[in-house]
Each structure stands twice: as C-alpha cells, then as structure tokens.
Amino acid sequence: MAQVTPTDGRPATSKEVGRRARVAPRVASLPPSGIREFFDLVQTMDDVISLGVGEPDFRTPWHVCDEIIDSLERGRTAYTSNQGIIELRTAISGYLQRLYGVEYDPNSEVLVTNGVSEGIDIAMRATLCPGDSVLVPEPCFVSYSACAWLAGGEAIPVPTRIENGFRLRREDLEAAVRPNTRSLMLGYPSNPTGAVMTRAEMGEVAQFVLDHDLLVYSDEIYDRLVYDGHQHVCFATLPGMRERTILLNGFSKAFAMTGLRVGYTCAPADLTEAMCRIHQYAAMCCSTSSQIGAAEALAHGEGEVQRMVADYDQRRRLLVGALKDMGLDCFEPQGAFYTFPSIRSTGLTSREFASRLLEEERVAVVPGTAFGPCGEGHVRACYATSRENLRLAVDRIRRFIDRLH
Ligand SMILES: Cc1ncc(COP(=O)(O)O)c(C=O)c1O
Structure with a gap:
C-alpha cells in the first residue's frame, strides 16, 4: 500500500493510509476539473451573474x-x-x-x-x-x-x-x-x-x-x-x-x-x-x-436550432463588442458560445482575475488555465445567458477593469 503523508506534517494514521490506498493511483493522481472547483465557490455566493457554465439557457424544445x-x-x-x-x-x-x-x-x-x-x-x-x-x-x-x-x-x-x-x-x-x-x-x-x-x-x-x-x-x-x-x-x-x-x-x-x-x-x-x-x-x-x-x-427540431443560433449570435456580438470596448484583446469567436478574451493588460493572472471579479463584482467567468496551461492570460465567458444578464455582467466587468487601471 502506498504511504500517504498528510499535509500538516504528522504521520498518516492507518485509517488514512487504508482509505487512500483503496483509490487506484491513476485516479488518485487526476486533478479535479478547474471548472468544478471554481463553481463550488460560486454556489456559496448570492447575486452572482454566471458566464461560467457552458450550458444553453434555452428550455428544451x-x-x-x-x-x-x-x-x-x-x-x-x-x-x-x-x-x-x-x-x-x-x-x-x-x-x-x-x-x-x-x-x-x-x-x-x-x-x-x-x-x-x-x-x-x-x-x-x-x-x-x-x-x-x-x-x-x-x-x-x-x-x-x-x-x-x-x-x-x-x-x-x-x-x-x-x-x-x-x-x-x-x-x-x-x-x-x-x-x-x-x-x-x-x-x-x-x-x-x-x-x-x-x-x-x-x-x-x-x-x-x-x-x-x-x-x-x-x-x-x-x-x-x-x-x-x-x-x-x-x-x-x-x-x-x-x-x-x-x-x-x-x-x-x-x-x-x-x-x-x-x-x-x-x-x-x-x-x-x-x-x-x-x-x-x-x-x-x-x-x-x-x-x-x-x-x-x-x-x-431544425427551426428551434436556427432560432437559438440566431439568438446566440446577437449575444455574441453584444459581449465581444463590449469586451473590446473595454480595451481587452478579444479574439472574435466564430463558433460555440464562448469568448476567450486576453486579460494580460490587467496585469492579473487568469485565476486572480476570475477570483477578484467574482468576489468584487459577483460575475463568474472561468480562468483560462482550467483548459490547459496555455490558457494563462485568458478567461472564458459563456454568452448562453439572457441579454439582460449579459448587459449587467458587462457593466460590472467594466467597473472592475476601470478600477484596475
Ligand atoms: C467540447 C465539449 N465536448 C463535450 C461536452 C460534453 O457534452 P455532453 O453533454 O454531450 O456530454 C462538452 C460540454 O460542455 C463540451 O464543451
């Protein structure tokens, strides 16, 4: 059985060793999803506008x-x-x-x-x-x-x-x-x-x-x-x-x-x-x-698909236009329902940006590093949410960025 060292420096109890050793090393070594980790935190907060989860806000037809x-x-x-x-x-x-x-x-x-x-x-x-x-x-x-x-x-x-x-x-x-x-x-x-x-x-x-x-x-x-x-x-x-x-x-x-x-x-x-x-x-x-x-x-369902795509397109324009207006280097997304702006100009890391935006303005985005190390310097914002929510989120992000400069 693999020996497990507790992080507080004391020796592992036999119970801890036993519990840990039951999990296959291949699974034990898997890092948790960076998205989940962040959203567990969001769940504990009120009044959050979430641009986090990649899920349509439309109801199933x-x-x-x-x-x-x-x-x-x-x-x-x-x-x-x-x-x-x-x-x-x-x-x-x-x-x-x-x-x-x-x-x-x-x-x-x-x-x-x-x-x-x-x-x-x-x-x-x-x-x-x-x-x-x-x-x-x-x-x-x-x-x-x-x-x-x-x-x-x-x-x-x-x-x-x-x-x-x-x-x-x-x-x-x-x-x-x-x-x-x-x-x-x-x-x-x-x-x-x-x-x-x-x-x-x-x-x-x-x-x-x-x-x-x-x-x-x-x-x-x-x-x-x-x-x-x-x-x-x-x-x-x-x-x-x-x-x-x-x-x-x-x-x-x-x-x-x-x-x-x-x-x-x-x-x-x-x-x-x-x-x-x-x-x-x-x-x-x-x-x-x-x-x-x-x-x-x-x-x-074809008509519904086309109606939803047309709506996503308008939301995409709204969000990307606003992010560019704020001076963020924002690649023009041509597909899916995400935008992945660079936040390097703010001097913050992806994680710092996402955590502070959440804490200070109650807007949830995902740090780019959740999608691999080369996502550093970016955050992901999902625009599959109502235009009203997007406008509110944009106002809050603008306020946050203005304060940083
Ligand atoms: C690129 C990509 N592939 C697969 C999935 C999983 O989709 P499903 O709900 O079909 O399991 C997602 C969900 O976000 C996704 O973004």
Whole structure:
C-alpha cells in the first residue's frame, strides 16, 4: 500500500493510509476539473451573474418534452438495444448525410451514448494501449486529457494561441508528435476559444494524420453553433479521414438538451463494435426516454436550432463588442458560445482575475488555465445567458477593469 503523508506534517494514521490506498493511483493522481472547483465557490455566493457554465439557457424544445411524456404514458421505459433505438440511429445517419454528405450505416456504424462525454471516454478506451500518446490541442474541453489518462494513455498538449486565431497548425502538431502517438483529439468549434477551422486548414491536419498514420477523435458537439457565414467542417468528410475518424456529437448544445444526456459516435464498424462492447458493460444503453426525445429533435427540431443560433449570435456580438470596448484583446469567436478574451493588460493572472471579479463584482467567468496551461492570460465567458444578464455582467466587468487601471 502506498504511504500517504498528510499535509500538516504528522504521520498518516492507518485509517488514512487504508482509505487512500483503496483509490487506484491513476485516479488518485487526476486533478479535479478547474471548472468544478471554481463553481463550488460560486454556489456559496448570492447575486452572482454566471458566464461560467457552458450550458444553453434555452428550455428544451417543447415538442421534444411532449414526445417523451407521450412515450412514458405508453410505458416505453424498458432497456433499448445497447447501440440505441434504430429510429434514432437512422435519424442520426440521415441528419449527417443531409448536413455534410457523409454516410454512416445505422446498423453497424452509429452508437448512441450518454452524451459526448461518454463518447470521448469509450473512443479512447477502445483504441488506446498503455504507453500510447494522444495529441490534444489546448486550450480545450476539460475531459480530453483526463479520458486519455484513464484509458491508459498520455495526452500530449499542442498549444494554440490567440496570434494564430487559436487554430491548429501543422507545424505545432509536428513539434508535438512522438513515435508512440496513436491519435489526435480535435474539438472544433472550440470550447473555450470559439475558434473554427476552415476546410483548407483542416485539410492540412488531415494530411498530417495520414503521414503519421493516426486515428482521430473529432468532437463536433458545437457544429451547429457557427456564425458570420462560417461553415462547420465535418472532419470525416476530408479525403481519407472517414476510415480514421470517430465522430462524436450529441444533443446537449444545439438542441438545449444537456440533462437528457444523449450523444452518439459514428465510426467504421470495427471501431463502433469495440466501443459498443465497453458501452454495453459500463452503461447498458442510453436512457430510453432521452433517445425518443432525441429522435423527435432530429425529426422536427431544425427551426428551434436556427432560432437559438440566431439568438446566440446577437449575444455574441453584444459581449465581444463590449469586451473590446473595454480595451481587452478579444479574439472574435466564430463558433460555440464562448469568448476567450486576453486579460494580460490587467496585469492579473487568469485565476486572480476570475477570483477578484467574482468576489468584487459577483460575475463568474472561468480562468483560462482550467483548459490547459496555455490558457494563462485568458478567461472564458459563456454568452448562453439572457441579454439582460449579459448587459449587467458587462457593466460590472467594466467597473472592475476601470478600477484596475
Ligand atoms: C467540447 C465539449 N465536448 C463535450 C461536452 C460534453 O457534452 P455532453 O453533454 O454531450 O456530454 C462538452 C460540454 O460542455 C463540451 O464543451
């Protein structure tokens, strides 16, 4: 059993040693999510305007809830097939075909998961061997490196920077790749930066993937949330990539269904079968009600998606415009619902800025370092909140910044 030294310098009691040693070292060494840590503090405070949590403030479209209620009344509460109900898998396949022209067989290449969160986990567990490394562009969603680690692999950060519009460049990938690199994690449109990549830029990434014989996990959960005429590039549509890509997507963001927990993976049959084997033992299936709701969202939810995207776009303009007005160097986000301004001009670190803004003005943002060390000098503000809240938050942030100067 590993000896545990208490931080106050006294020897560990046998109880402490025993309790600690029950947790696997791989898990014990995982740092807690920087977002959670911060939001535990927010929960203890009143009158906070939160630009923190990355969650739509819209309610789930009513027709989705109605369909779920109807299915409950009809007693549809049993397990489904491990892969998910065929109506939903067929709908997902048709949706991707319509949007991007990419084809997945609903019988063998689509798996319904408990959100993209589960998709990331099982994609990595199904494909990584101990000692493999995964390239992870940063700053990025908090799960990527943790899931790689839990799957027995190691995440190699690939820093992206505001000077390059937070885009992933081939030279940065070449500088990071190692002989043991097995795969690349992509997350565009990006949480936390709002960056999107063009087809030409993605083409260079695809060439890198071919040259190094890698697999790709492509988290496209924000695919529908793109602005200013930008087009989302579905990575599997690039030449040679469909065979090498596990496409991850879900209903949380575009359809405002975070708590219903529905996502999906699309990948060649051998990879889908491998992921389904983990999913069947760890989760059995996704909630039946939620799958029914998701199928309804795809069948009749397009108008709602477009209405929400148009609204996010206005909020994006409001927040980004105001932050720039305050003199912050603010990269223009083209996707997702986050802005990631540089706060270097204030002389504070990300953590100091976020803590003081919370304590002094009751506005919650997330320190950029929660998304990787290269997020230092930035904070993430989510604009998936009402315009009224955004205006209040902007007034408070302006007051805070004026006081610093
Ligand atoms: C980039 C990204 N991927 C995945 C997720 C998890 O989504 P889900 O609710 O589908 O598990 C999030 C949630 O914030 C996210 O930002």
